[in-house]
Amino acid sequence: MNKHSLLFFMVFLGLQLQAQNTRQLSNTTTLKLWEDKPGKVWMTDAYPIGNGRIGGMVFGGVEQEHIQFNDNTLWTGNETDRGAYQAFGDLFIDFDSSAGFSNYHRELDISKALHQISYQQRGIRFSREYFCSFPDQLMVLRFKANTKGAYSGAIRLKDAHGAQPTVTGNRIQFAGKLGNGMLYQASAQVLLKNGKSSVEANPNGGSQLKIIGADEITILLAGATNFSNSRSTQWRGESPDPKIKRILSAAAEKSYTTLLDRHVKDYQSLFNRMSLDLGKSTLAKVELPTLSRLLDYKNGGDADLEALLFQYGRYLLISSSRKGGLPANLQGLWNDSNNPPWGGDYHTNINIQMNYWPAEPANLSECHIPYLDHINAIREIRKINTQKEYPGVRGWTLRTESNPFGGESYLWNTPGSAWYAQALWEHYAFTKDLNYLKNFAYPILKEISEFWDDHLKRRPDGTVVAPMGWSPEHGPTEDGVTHDQQIIYDLFTNYIESADALGIDKAYRDHIADLRAHLLKPKIGKWGQLQEWETDRDDPKDQHRHVSHLFGLHPGREISTIKTPELAKAAKVSLLARGDASTGWSMAWKINFWARLQDGDHAHQIIQNFITPVGVAGIDYNNGGGIYANLFCAHPPFQIDGNFGYTAGIAEMLIQSQTDEIQVLPALPKAWPNGKVKGLKARGNFEILNLEWKDGKVNLLEIKSLGGADCKLRLPSKLKSVQKIAAVAIADDYQYTFPTQVGQKYTFSL
Known part of the structure; x- marks a missing residue:
């Protein structure tokens, strides 16, 4: 062997060893802090x-x-x-x-x-x-x-x-x-x-x-x-x-x-149950300690770190919310103070709800149970408190701050119980457990619907509005606030579909359907925005951390790019005006908003903002949101909802099922050209066994039916079906509709 051949061999061997080291590191260190x-x-x-x-x-x-x-x-x-x-x-x-x-x-x-x-x-x-x-x-x-x-x-x-x-x-x-x-x-x-x-x-x-x-x-x-x-x-x-x-x-x-x-x-x-690969990061990045890796993140990105944060959210949910126990609070279960920020409470105007956004799609349905059990446990005391504040109504609602015993404080958050009810529905939507729906969820969905049936204001023209609401956490208190209207729409939709699934209470189901039809609808304002209030007073320079009037986009399902494109366009205008930078949990919500708007690149921009190292531990409502060296979300201070919202947001970028179909890669950013995910769940009780994409296009999808429901898929490109399922072109996508059998796997590939 001559010197040139020897040199070539040594270089080749070195590259092979480096590639092997990269593979080994990606398998052994990417799930570690x-x-x-x-x-x-x-x-x-x-x-x-x-x-x-x-x-x-x-x-x-x-x-x-x-x-x-x-x-x-x-x-x-x-x-x-x-x-x-x-x-x-x-x-x-x-x-x-x-x-x-x-x-x-x-x-x-x-x-x-x-x-x-x-x-x-x-x-x-x-x-x-x-x-x-x-x-x-x-x-x-x-x-x-x-x-x-x-x-x-x-x-x-x-x-x-x-x-x-x-x-x-x-x-x-x-x-x-x-x-x-x-x-x-x-x-x-x-x-x-x-x-x-x-x-x-x-x-x-x-x-x-x-x-x-x-x-x-x-x-x-x-x-x-x-x-x-x-x-x-x-x-x-x-x-x-x-x-x-x-x-x-x-x-x-x-x-x-x-x-x-x-x-x-x-x-x-x-x-x-899940694995996620959003692309391999360089060996130099993967070898860094976690804080150094965070500090280096803006220098060329780190898809592996983005995937680690997704899985970290799942780790935190498993670690803070297990069946038979209490739900995760503002800090999960970690707290070193007897007077923590906001009492370390169950905050009812988004925070406890956000804690559980990833539970079902990230295949941790059992970890959802503590929240559902808590809702059931505090019903009776909530009814007593609600009767005192709103005499004569059926059902119940709650205040903004609460504890495990049903004790509460701060302002009345009247749509809070309706937002709680969404979790009850979502657990059914993902599992299709009719026994759970009938014996556990339905009675609660109905009594919360009864509260709104009694509490809503009927106007002479037939329009129905929530009285004296507030768009958390700013603006006037008045009738017909968009945030309230959208949450009530969501509640009524979930109740109607629950009654239909069980085939019961048709008369009351139809009554609620009529109420829903007369709810004040979302309105588009003078600068093209989705109005936050019935009066067109939105300020295009308002960059408040809450974007409460976009509930219907996420986590609700009243607004979508496919079914209500004009409202989705208006939501986008509002979101652009609010800006990208904010507190940690707010940025996590914005990842979900942009995913639902099917703008993966903007969702990824928020991810990049979210992965910003924060050193301060005090309370800051306006600046400094990001994550700490231990990957806790910084409001600041630490609030765990941001970690959970981030995980939910990435799930939304890869799979969505809030409408009547399962959308595959609805918001894939250019930053993730190649990747694969296993184990995501979709509504209808479907599991994504394997989803792989290359150069931004799906090349393999394996989906398993766990409940035997009919399946409707929307894919961004045409694939061949092992089961010979025909594709129907719809706009720029392809739709596959087919009956399924329990336990059967359905495969689509190039």
Whole structure:
């Protein structure tokens, strides 16, 4: 082999190895957040773990590990006082060594919901592994080293409400009672491999556990309250102590490997339903720590980071909302304050609703259940409160701020219950579960419709308007506000279709249909905008963060580019006037708006704005929206709805089904010329098994019918059907309409 041939071979081999490394990195690092230094700030640096009820924020310190933890049932307040979501406590491990360290690495692997830390100190390699298990209902922390006897230090708990911790054997514990009578308790069971333990005084009061010369440490952390999600028991149930004893006793009988395997299996049963590839990023970008990657994002983009943020939203929903528990609040379930912004409440004028936008399309239907259960749980107290404010009406509505007990505060948000009702309908629309619709959703849809039947104002000309409404969160209070009209239209549409699906209540169904027909319709104003109010007073220079009058575009279905093109055009004019920059959650909503307008490039521009690193943690209504180093959405401050809205927005860009058809790649931006997605859901109980596109065109679609409903597809290009389904040209698209069988896969390809 001559020198030129050898040089060519070496270059070729190098390129092959680089390509192999790129592939390996894309498979192993793109579902991870990581940094090369410990976290310092709770809101911006620490990484979240959770199991839908309890959760923690992990700092990863070397001299001191700090995990701030929560239980999402710990609230002050009651049925008449909104109260606030509370911090629960902190776990500290103070290590004896203060020597320097190197090769530090901490990561959150969202493919496994696993937090790992490693570093070198005194010539010893230390490693840690943390997770929060749903099947075993506790947090598990494991500390290892490659040298025996490497761990010495003190382990202590701190109660966020001041109770002093005690130590019995190797169990550290605190317990207390809030002013509303709620009992709470946290217990940390410390398991050692070799080494010694003893009880000593905690410098902050109470006791702590001293560890000397342990090879390994495993901590089982459990927390609980006596909350019960039932008004019939006055929102109280079993005391926390026996719950925690059962949890710790059951966990102690399992090996660490068994606990980890059970956790990963449970988590991946939800997370692994979906995968997303929006294009490969460069090796240089993928290798960067997460904060550096955010800072570098504007330098040429990072499609892999955009996909990571999508999956991070799914991770956060799984971690903060599991069946049998409470819904995700303004901060999911992570909170380090007893007086968090807006009380860490269930905010009813978009925020809790946005939390659940991705639940159904991103194939996490079970994670939707806590929100639906909450709606059902607070119905009776809502009826009592509504009767006091609006005597003589049937049904119920609510105020803007609320808690798990039905307590509420701030302004009456009269269309709020109708917006809640949309979630009830959406769960049915995606699952087609008639039993759920009949026995759970329909009675609530009907009673909320009855409220509006009684509350609406009939004008002499036959027009029906919502009285004295407000377009959140600005402008006058008056009749016929567009936001209210669109939400009521959505409620009535969902009720009508529910009655039709069940074949019941025809007389009342027809009455509601007549009311819907007479609702004041959306109006187009003097500068081509969709009017926010019945009076044409919209200011083209108004850039308020809320765009409430576009509810009918998203998440409603009254406005679409296909069925109501003139209204869609007016919505676009309004959206352009509002501008692209805003708070974090507002930008997330705008991604969804532009996706529904089928403008993928503008939706992607909002994505680029959203992926802006933010350093401030205070409240800012006007500027500074984006994301923190830990990928939490910054309002600022942290609000989790922006993370969920972002995930929903990308789903809308790839698949839409809010009309009577499934649209494939309705808003694909030029920035994603090649990609693939597996596992998205569409209304009608269809699953997108596989969708691949190249050079901006679909080359493979595999869709599975889970319910046997008729299917209508709209594709941007003509494909061949394995089942010989004929295509019908419609405008610039192609439509395929066909009956399906339960469990059958239908394939379309070039």
